[in-house]
Amino acid sequence: MKDWGELSETFEKIHKKAILKELNNESEAQTRFDIIDRVIREILQYVHGQISVEPHTEGVRNGFIDYILLASEYKIIVEAKKIGASFPSPTRRKKLKLTGTILGQGEISEAISQAESYARNIDADIVMVTNGECWCYYPLTTSSRNSIYASLLFPFENFDDAETLYNIFSVNNVENHSLKSITTDNDVILNNKLIDTLNNSDYRLGRNNIADHIMPGIDYALLSDNLLRNSEVLNRCYVSTDSRVKFDTTLQMHLSQYKPNLILPAKKVKRGNSKDDLFKQIDITTNTNSNPVTLLIGSVGSGKSTYLKYFELVKSKELLKEKKAHWIYIDLEEIGIDGNPREFIYNSLNNYLLKDNKENPTDYESLIGPAYAKEIEALSRGPYAMLKKNKEKFEEKIIELIDSDYKKVEPYVNKVYKYLSSKQLCVIVIDNVDLFENEELEKRVFSEATSISKSIKCSTIVSIRDTTFIKHKNNSIFNAYELKKFWINPPSFREVLSKRLIYAQHLLKGKSADVEINNGITIKVDDLSLFFSIVQKSVLNENNGKFLEYLSDRNPRKGLHLIQNFLTSGHIQADKAIRNYIEGEANFTFPYHELFKGSVLGQWKYYKETRAEAINIFESNLGSSSLQLVRLYILQFLHSRSKIGLSEVLLTDIRDVISQIGISIDSIKSIIKTLVNHSLIHSNEEHLEDPSYYITLSGGYYIAFLSNLMVYTESVMLDTNIYDNDKFEELTDLTNQIEYERDILERMKIRKNRMIVFLEYLIIIENNILNNPELEKLKSITQIKEKITKEFDKAISRIEYRNKKSC
Structure with missing residues (x-):
């Protein structure tokens, strides 16, 4: 959204039109088109869905309203008259009595009366009348009209008035409660959240009783860094099958393809092939070729780093050995956001030379001496010819020469690698170029990496995200080099989890531990791998497996992080699981609510979005009850499109629907950015002015399942603003009762009542804002309430049954 400074030039153009004398004789429609409409759209920046033009009204006086402007929870009526209409002339007095001699008679009085009548019929907040010159x-x-004073602005006569009009009525400022300065509204509620009423809102549960005993399994099986160092483990855990789903039957939605069209043409890496296209390229590459820069492109979590390590240590190990190729892997994760790419890459190349590369020696005798042979020979013929017979002194001069280059790094690396690449194939692999998501750093890294590798005659493979490639594809840095592109799909999510858990089980096989359970008793666990047997059954079954798969959007890295949270969280009853398993309950699995809380909350007792692994779709954090559910509605809109095969939706289409709630395009973009950052929606076109977005598996899961579940909605409710003070007090009272109630049945009943109060509060908001046929389709809270109420009823019935059985 542009600020006033940026809009001044646009305002000047409108101003020039306004001062043309012929406008005095034009109609209301022409005045509106030439002046008022431009001010509303270009200066105040209202967009399509926020502007209703001349709708019919009902009530005391039927007629037409020139404009209804919607912004946040506010409605503004604008009655437009032609420029020649008799309105007050510029005056020093900025406020005039509504029933006074100036505003209480003539054309302006008639316009005010008409607009106010309209405004009362539709419960508007602000009445505005204008002829373009006077606003x-x-x-x-509800006050007596005799006590009301109206404000007057003359933006084309007084530049300060133009800025005041912008400051009060521009859509972004209205969303930020600028109208409080002219209304009698109570203070805006920005933080009425139940989480802040709890004394221990930041309480940590700590780890579960078995977490410390299974950490070796977690560290070595789930954390990818450890896998990438060991060829045997990497081979054991590597997944060779892709994730291939175009239509998800569970969510009943069409999925956009992983591989964006803008990546084409790019050959797909076939994980399962022993000799894929990258293998073939390395096979035919020689040290004499002028090779293109190779890009390995994939989405976040597609396994680019794992594939490159697998290629080096397993798949192409024999090929690289046969060709005596040097594979120099440079991980940009270590550079830091403020690092110097050129310096880092040169130091990394130098560090490779210092390693003990036994199969491909890079020591002095094998490489350094031969690389400097011409310079040494030149010294022996030239300035140090007389020292040649004195071997010791001559060698000192050689050391000085090499040492001088070595200390400067670049001359040394250039000299040695140019020689090395003339004799053997050298492949420089640059990974994690875009880890820090810094556009300038990405450009510098790619530019330096490619220019350095070209100057020292090495082949180059650069691993980048699809979004990074699309963002830079037309950049001069990319166009400066011949590019060969490979695309890698994400691996099968469940197979990744399965292999990692099996390996963790293998690591703990036969390891024993004394585990203290909650009542202080210690149980002897002879084989800790039993725990991972339970975990496998719990997280890979249909219901729980889909939770991890969908919440992580099939991103194995995110899924493994959720599993790590779950395995150590105090929300899960790990000791109970082990005890039951030992006692013969072989079918024990962790329930869904423990998996959810363990994965999403980790060691925190209560949900806060800033520290949780799940987003709150019932809170948009825009400081307005009318805009509170915009996250939910954007997801709902995209989900409905994906169900009929229209997965990708333009930003303008989203704007045209969602702006009818009264939200600015800037706020829509802000919410979309949040949803993208949390992987609920995605775009391959964010570089475009009007990009398209599609809902991901994760976003679909939120809409179709999570939002309808007790455990999710009750968790996020604590971190949701309650803008109705009476409802907030009622919910606070119920929350306090829950905290102090010790009877499980009574506690569950109070929790149910609290949930009903919360959802009924949201239903009131929904009914107020989704009030036309197009928006009606987005309604969902009533359905959510029905499903969650049934879930509570089942939980209460189970408790009552257990209580009766124990009597």
């Missing part, structure tokens, strides 16, 4: 406005109140 007169006041809040609609």
Whole structure:
């Protein structure tokens, strides 16, 4: 959204039109088109869905309203008259009495009366009348008209008035409660959250009783860094099958393809092939070729780093050995966001030379001496010819020469690698170029990496995200080099989890531990791998497996992080699981609510979005009850499109629907960015002015399942603003009762009542804002309430049954 400074030039253009004399004789429609409409759209920046033009009204006086403007929870009525209409002339007095001699008679009085009548019929907040030159406005109140004063602005006569009009009525400022300065509204509620009423809102549960005993399994099986160092383990855990789903039957939605069209043409890496296209390229590459820069492109979590390590240590190990190729892997993760790419890459190349590369020696005799042979020979013929017979002194001069280059790094690396690449194949692999998501750093890294590798005659493979490639594809840095592109799909999510858990089980096989359970008793666990047997059954079954798969959007890295949270969280009853398993309950699995809380909350007792692994779709954090559910509605809209095969939706289409709630395009973009950052929606076109977005598996899961579940909605409720003070007090009271109630059945009943109060509060908001046929389709809270109420009823019945059985 542009600020006033940026809009001044646009305002000047409108101003020039406004001062043309012929406008005095034009109609209301022409005035509106030439002046008022431009001010509303270009200066105040209202967009399509936020502007209703001349709708019919009902009530005391039927007629037409020139504009209804919607922003946040506010409605503004604008009655437009032609420029020649008799309105007040510029005056030093900025406020005039509504029933006074100036505003209480003539054409402006008639316009005010008409607009106010309209405003009362539709419960508007602000009445405004204008002929383009004079803008007169006041809040609609129940006070006597005789006590109301209207404000007047003359933006084309006084530049300060133009800025005041912008400051009060521009859509972004209205969303940020600028109208409080002219209304009698109570203070805006920005933080009425139940989480803040709890004394121990930041309480940590700590780890579960078995976490410390299974950490070796977690560290070595789930954390990818450890896998990438060991060829045997990497081979054991590597997944050779892709994730291939175009239509998800569970969520009933069409999925956009992983491989964006803008990547084409790019050959797909076939994980399962022993000799894929990259293998073939390395096979035919020689040290004499002028090779293109090779890009390995994939989405976040597609396994680019794992594939490159697998290629080096397993798949192409024999090929690289046969060709005596040097594979120099440079991980940009270590550079840091403020690092110097050129310096880092040169130091990395130098560090490779210092390693003990036994099969491909890079020591002095094998490489350094021969690389400097011409310079040494030149010294012996030239300035140090007389020292040649004195071997010791001559060698000192050689050391000085090499040492001088070595200390400067670049001359040394250039000299040695140019020689090395003339004799053997050298492949420089640059990984994690875009880890820090810094556009300038990405450009510098790619530019330096490619120019350095070209100058020292090495082949180059650069691993980048699809979004990074699309963002830079037309950049001069990319166009400066011949590019060969490979695409890698994400691996099968469940197979990744399965192999990692099996390996963790293998690591703990036969390891024993004394585990203290909650009542202080210690149980002897002879084989800790039993725990991972339970975990496998719990997280890979249909219901729980889909939770991890969908919440992580099939991103194995995110899924493994969720598993790590779960395995160590105090929310899971790990000791109970082990005890039951030892006692013969072989079918024991962790329930869904423990998996959810363990994965999403980790060691925190209560949900806060800033520290949780799940987003709150019932709170948009825009400081307005009317805009509270915009996250939910954007997801709902995209989900409905994906169900009919229209997965990709333009930003303008999203804007046209969602802006009818009264939200600015800037706020829509802000929410979309949040949803993208949390992987609920995605775009391959964010570099475009009007990009398209599609809902991901994760976003579909939120809409179709999570939002309808007790454990999710009750968790996020604590971190949701309650803008109705009475409802907030009622919910606070119920929350306190829950905290102090010790009877499980009574506690569950109070929790149910609290949930009903919360959802009924959201239903009121929903009914107020989704009030036309197009928006009606987005309604969902009533359905959510029905499903969650049934879930509570089942939980209460189970407790009552257990209580009766124990009597």
